[in-house]
Amino acid sequence: MDVPPVVMIDPIDSLRDRRADFPILGETVHGRPLVFLDSAASAQKPVQVIDAMGDAMRTQYANIHRGLHWMSERTTDVYEAVRDQVAGLIGASAREEVIFTRNSTEAINLVAYSFGSMMRPGQAVVISEMEHHANLVPWQMLRDRTGIELRVAPITDDGDIELDALERLVADGKVALVAVTHMSNVLGTVTPARQIADIAHAAGARVLFDGSQFVVHRRVDVQAIDADFYTFTGHKLYGPTGIGVLWGRRELLDAMPPFMGGGDMISSVTFERSTWANVPHKFEAGTPAIIETIGLGAAISYIEAIGYEAVAAHEAALVEYALPRLAEVPGLHVVGAPAERGGVISFTMDDVHPHDIATLLDRNGIAVRAGHHCAEPLMRRLGLSATARASFALYTTREEVDALASTLTQIRGFFV
Amino acid sequence: MDQDGLYQQQVIERARTPVHAGPLEGATGRGEGTNPMCGDRVRVGVWLDGEGRIGTVRHQARGCAICLASADMMAELAVGQEQSGAVMMGRAFTALLQTGQDDGVRPELMVFAPLRQHRSRIRCATLAWSALEAALTGAPAEDSKDG
Ligand SMILES: Cc1ncc(COP(=O)(O)O)c(C=O)c1O
Numbered sequence: 001m002d003v004p005p006v007v008m009i010d011p012i013d014s015l016r017d018r019r020a021d022f023p024i025l026g027e028t029v030h031g032r033p034l035v036f037l038d039s040a041a042s043a044q045k046p047v048q049v050i051d052a053m054g055d056a057m058r059t060q061y062a063n064i065h066r067g068l069h070w071m072s073e074r075t076t077d078v079y080e081a082v083r084d085q086v087a088g089l090i091g092a093s094a095r096e097e098v099i100f101t102r103n104s105t106e107a108i109n110l111v112a113y114s115f116g117s118m119m120r121p122g123q124a125v126v127i128s129e130m131e132h133h134a135n136l137v138p139w140q141m142l143r144d145r146t147g148i149e150l151r152v153a154p155i156t157d158d159g160d161i162e163l164d165a166l167e168r169l170v171a172d173g174k175v176a177l178v179a180v181t182h183m184s185n186v187l188g189t190v191t192p193a194r195q196i197a198d199i200a201h202a203a204g205a206r207v208l209f210d211g212s213q214f215v216v217h218r219r220v221d222v223q224a225i226d227a228d229f230y231t232f233t234g235h236k237l238y239g240p241t242g243i244g245v246l247w248g249r250r251e252l253l254d255a256m257p258p259f260m261g262g263g264d265m266i267s268s269v270t271f272e273r274s275t276w277a278n279v280p281h282k283f284e285a286g287t288p289a290i291i292e293t294i295g296l297g298a299a300i301s302y303i304e305a306i307g308y309e310a311v312a313a314h315e316a317a318l319v320e321y322a323l324p325r326l327a328e329v330p331g332l333h334v335v336g337a338p339a340e341r342g343g344v345i346s347f348t349m350d351d352v353h354p355h356d357i358a359t360l361l362d363r364n365g366i367a368v369r370a371g372h373h374c375a376e377p378l379m380r381r382l383g384l385s386a387t388a389r390a391s392f393a394l395y396t397t398r399e400e401v402d403a404l405a406s407t408l409t410q411i412r413g414f415f416v
Numbered sequence: 417m418d419q420d421g422l423y424q425q426q427v428i429e430r431a432r433t434p435v436h437a438g439p440l441e442g443a444t445g446r447g448e449g450t451n452p453m454c455g456d457r458v459r460v461g462v463w464l465d466g467e468g469r470i471g472t473v474r475h476q477a478r479g480c481a482i483c484l485a486s487a488d489m490m491a492e493l494a495v496g497q498e499q500s501g502a503v504m505m506g507r508a509f510t511a512l513l514q515t516g517q518d519d520g521v522r523p524e525l526m527v528f529a530p531l532r533q534h535r536s537r538i539r540c541a542t543l544a545w546s547a548l549e550a551a552l553t554g555a556p557a558e559d560s561k562d563g
Pocket residue numbers: 040041103104105106132134135181183184185210212213233235374
């Protein structure tokens with residue numbers, strides 16, 4: 001009997017057919033096919049997301065939670081079903097723990113404002129040296145408003161959080177919250193979330209993870225990492241702009257005061273006083289981003305249908321392929337060498353400024369980001385003023401990495 | 417590679433081996449321009465001659481090739497100018513890049529004209545000129561914005 005040969009599907013090629021789901025990838029830039037390597041800034045959208053939003057506006061739209069009519073009730077159902085989807089995606093123990101925000105930035109600001117308002121002078125918040133400005137500036141504002149202390153956990157030259165130092169920073173028991181990234185948008189570092197949570201909890205602190213980059217590449221389980229707050233943003237997850245998520249433990253959210261006041265977040269209002277609705281509505285004042293939430297739901301369905309296992313394997317294989325390819329480019333230096341890296345690679349090149357790299361890549365249809373990537377203190381820590389950054393999505397191909405590497409070699413030749 | 421000719425040899429050469437880079441100590445006026453978007457920074461020192469004209473300009477530029485080359489050309493073109501003339505020269509250059517309108521821009525600066533197609537890079541070329549204006553007028557150099 002013939003045994004059929006075992007066909008090993010290359011994890012990079014396994015998602016090749018999915019490219020067809022992204023209409024924009026058929027576009028040309030400066031007469032060249034678009035090579036989009038800036039997905040960490042914002043990902044492109046599959047037709048499933050585009051259609052879900054269009055269909056909602058065409059066939060099934062009204063304000064939610066208010067109308068006593070069919071359209072409103074249907075739209076409310078669809079909107080609230082996305083909350084269930086998000087809860088399922090990240091392993092929330094209750095749907096009420098999922099709060100819709102405008103983006104990750106707003107989710108972090110909500111915690112800084114609301115959870116922060118319960119902190120007292122003398123207490124502290126710890127962040128890390130590799131935070132996006134979104135997880136840095138809100139804490140500085142809280143410090144300046146309330147007199148808490150802001151502490152910064154150092155990273156190694158490779159780009160990993162120094163856990164010993166973190167332990168020392170929380171040791172005095174004054175830290176109310178450790179707020180760190182789950183994956184760096186500059187170095188690609190995937191942080192050891194569970195270890196960080198354990199360190200925080202042992203010192204009586206709560207822990208927030210900025211999952212803006214992480215959720216794009218790996219499955220999050222907020223229980224497994226023992227998080228207290230988790231944030232992410234829809235537009236990086238193949239969804240639309242204008243929708244983000246804050247997840248928090250129910251008992252914390254219940255104890256926290258509202259962030260914004262208005263319609264939908266109240267249970268009763270008189271001229272003298274108002275009382276608050278229960279979570280999640282307490283934190284969702286005003287008409288939310290209904291269409292965008294529906295789009296986020298479609299994006300989550302899209303990823304779940306492909307499967308995080310396939311997404312993560314594709315990305316890991318692509319990073320493994322790209323690092324040596326880039327190392328062959330004369331004068332190129334990859335920034336950082338974290339223990340675990342997601343699909344983000346920052347680099348510099350001798351004699352060529354990152355902005356010149358980005359402009360010349362763009363002339364060849366290749367989109368990368370160059371600059372400080374909203375992480376100026378990290379740049380200073382690394383002794384750099386800017387880097388170029390290539391970032392990968394589920395539609396990125398090996399050929400695109402090749403195009404990047406060979407064009408970089410040409411660019412370098414142009415300057416020396 | 418560089419279809420629209422932004423990175424002409426002249427620009428790359430200037431960026432690599434600037435002629436007018438140097439210390440600013442003792443300058444009559446000093447100014448700075450920064451671009452928070454990319455961390456580029458140009459510092460300019462101006463020495464006036466006996467008649468109040470620009471005698472010497474030196475710069476300390478940190479940035480991309482466009483920024484470095486532009487700083488060096490600015491230093492060259494400003495020498496011998498009346499102060500107001502140098503300011504006007506920079507403003508005409510900025511207007512050319514921003515609007516396409518050519519109000520007597522010095523022909524040497526036309527190497528930067530392809531920046532019209534790279535809106536996000538215009539500031540790289542105008543930075544040195546705002547630093548010069550700051551050095552001449554004593555006004556704090558304005559920063560460009562970034563998210
Ligand atoms: C790590 C990280 N945190 C936070 C953000 C902020 O996301 P948003 O601008 O959607 O709020 C980003 C994206 O720019 C990011 O990469």
